[in-house]
Each structure stands twice: as C-alpha cells, then as structure tokens.
Amino acid sequence: MRCLLCLALLIVPVAVLAAEPPPLPQPVREGNLERLVLDDGTEADAAAWSPAECTVSADAKHAKRGDTALLMHIDVDWKTGEIKYPVGWPRMNRKLPAELHDWSAWDYFDFSVYAESSRDSLPATPMGLGIYSTASKADYSRSLPELKLGQWVDFRLPLSALPSLNPRTGFQFHIAEANYRDGDKLDFWIDGISLARYVAPTLTASNLAEGAVFADAKYLLLDVDLMGVKAGEMAEVIWVLSKAGKPSAQGRLQAARGRSRVGLTLPAKGLAPGDYQLALQCTGGGPPPFSLKVVPSPWQEGSR
Numbered sequence: 001m002r003c004l005l006c007l008a009l010l011i012v013p014v015a016v017l018a019a020e021p022p023p024l025p026q027p028v029r030e031g032n033l034e035r036l037v038l039d040d041g042t043e044a045d046a047a048a049w050s051p052a053e054c055t056v057s058a059d060a061k062h063a064k065r066g067d068t069a070l071l072m073h074i075d076v077d078w079k080t081g082e083i084k085y086p087v088g089w090p091r092m093n094r095k096l097p098a099e100l101h102d103w104s105a106w107d108y109f110d111f112s113v114y115a116e117s118s119r120d121s122l123p124a125t126p127m128g129l130g131i132y133s134t135a136s137k138a139d140y141s142r143s144l145p146e147l148k149l150g151q152w153v154d155f156r157l158p159l160s161a162l163p164s165l166n167p168r169t170g171f172q173f174h175i176a177e178a179n180y181r182d183g184d185k186l187d188f189w190i191d192g193i194s195l196a197r198y199v200a201p202t203l204t205a206s207n208l209a210e211g212a213v214f215a216d217a218k219y220l221l222l223d224v225d226l227m228g229v230k231a232g233e234m235a236e237v238i239w240v241l242s243k244a245g246k247p248s249a250q251g252r253l254q255a256a257r258g259r260s261r262v263g264l265t266l267p268a269k270g271l272a273p274g275d276y277q278l279a280l281q282c283t284g285g286g287p288p289p290f291s292l293k294v295v296p297s298p299w300q301e302g303s304r
C-alpha cells in the first residue's frame with residue numbers, strides 16, 4: 001500500500017522492521033585508506049531499508065563490491081501514490097544502529113551508483129541523497145547530478161565539508177517524480193556506502209592563498225587539506241620550494257586535521273623572480289608538486 005503521508009515523510013526515516021539486522025561492519029584496510037562499509041548491498045542490507053513508492057533488493061546484475069548491490073527500482077507514476085502528491089518522491093531510508101552513529105573519526109562518506117532507465121538520458125537532477133543527524137531531521141542533502149546511465153559513478157564526500165551533524169543516524173536516497181516523465185522506469189544500483197579515512201597523515205590538496213608571490217615575501221601562505229589526523233592533533237608537513245630542480249627553501253610545519261591556512265617561512269634574503277615548484281609531504285603522502293611564479297616586488301629597487 002502506498003504511504004498516505006505527505007512530503008514530511010521525505011525527511012522522516014521510517015522504523016526499520018527487518019527481522020535480522022545486518023552484522024556490525026568492521027574496518028577493512030585498502031592501501032592508505034581504512035574503510036567501514038555501512039552497506040554492501042547484501043540481502044541483510046537490503047532488508048534494513050524502508051522503501052516508499054519504490055522497491056529495494058540485493059541484486060547481482062551490477063556490483064561495485066562483492067557479488068551484489070542494492071537495487072532501487074522505481075516505476076514513475078504521476079497518477080497514484082500519496083493522495084495530495086501523486087507526483088511524488090520515491091525514496092528509501094536506512095537507519096543506522098547506535099554503534100554506527102559517531103562518524104567524527106572518519107574523513108569521507110563514499111558510495112557508488114549505477115543507473116539504467118527506459119529513458120535515453122537522465123534529467124539534470126536524477127537523484128538526491130540525505131544524511132540524518134537526528135531521528136527526525138535530515139540536515140544534509142545533496143543532489144547527484146553526476147549520475148550517468150550505464151556506468152558506475154563513485155562519490156566521495158569529505159565529512160569536514162558537511163554541517164556539524166554528529167551523531168549521524170542514517171541516510172536516504174530519493175527522486176522527485178516531477179523531474180521524470182510519467183511511466184519512466186528507473187533502476188539504481190547502489191553499493192559500497194562507507195566511511196573512509198587515511199591511516200597516516202596525508203595532505204590531499206594544497207593551494208596558494210594569494211595570487212602573486214613577491215620576491216621579497218617573508219611567508220608563503222597556503223591552504224592545505226590534511227586527512228588521517230585525529231581531531232585535536234597535529235601532523236608534520238615537510239615542504240621544499242625548488243627552482244630548476246634545486247631547492248631554494250625548505251622547512252617543516254605543523255598542521256591540523258581538515259582545511260587550514262599555513263605559512264611557509266621564506267629566506268630572509270628573498271627569492272629570485274622566476275618559476276618554482278612546491279612539494280609538500282606528510283608521512284602518508286601528499287599532493288603532486290605544483291608550479292608557482294615569483295614576481296619582482298613592487299617595492300624592490302628598480303621595479304618601480
């Protein structure tokens with residue numbers, strides 16, 4: 001029977017009635033990453049979801065991890081469904097057990113989706129994801145415009161970019177039927193819903209905080225993204241600034257988890273104008289070195 005409640009249900013997880021809850025996952029190591037798979041698309045996982053205006057099953061046609069993935073099947077129907085909203089919101093919710101509510105020690109929320117349809121292409125907003133922070137509220141949602149028919153699309157959401165919403169109690173996938181045509185058939189395979197973190201301090205990105213680097217600069221300001229560090233702890237970053245393959249300046253600094261702005265102390269005598277390469281490393285790795293240009297200072301003799 002179709003649900004009779006309205007849009008409010010979009011953001012209210014339905015009680016999980018599965019007889020046998022899936023076993024609690026254990027972290028697994030994948031190279032420099034540790035992963036906690038919250039949903040692997042098994043029979044027990046599929047039974048833990050609460051679907052409305054759609055069906056969910058464990059299916060072997062497409063799987064990203066293991067033998068099966070969740071299959072969310074939707075027959076878009078503009079004539080039936082909730083009385084007030086026949087053009088509705090097919091959706092499925094999964095509520096996590098209390099042991100999995102604390103995501104604070106993890107860096108990323110990962111999942112993959114494979115789409116098939118009776119349509120030739122997907123609409124601009126084919127699907128949405130919601131993450132719950134309390135039993136009654138989804139305070140993070142994101143559309144998934146990256147989805148493509150006939151291929152796996154991998155998603156990686158940095159948890160540092162989400163609003164503060166610990167504890168996190170579950171998640172939802174949904175579509176808006178208004179984005180589709182009446183009668184469209186949709187199949188979404190979803191797999192590897194997981195939390196991931198680096199096992200050692202790893203710089204995932206670094207960018208110049210300011211556009212120009214002047215030859216008489218005392219500091220080089222950078223925005224860095226650091227993963228694999230516990231909250232409240234610092235990790236050492238080693239940096240080398242090279243010109244034509246020869247180090248011009250180098251040093252070490254301490255950075256905290258997440259995005260932060262750091263200052264690299266440059267030589268007191270200044271830098272010769274020209275093209276440089278900056279490399280940054282932590283024990284777990286760093287981003288590729290990047291190029292920067294040092295330009296004559298407007299305050300140096302001869303440049304005015």
Ligand SMILES: [Ca+2]
Nearest residue numbers: 040041065068
């Ligand atoms: Ca799987």
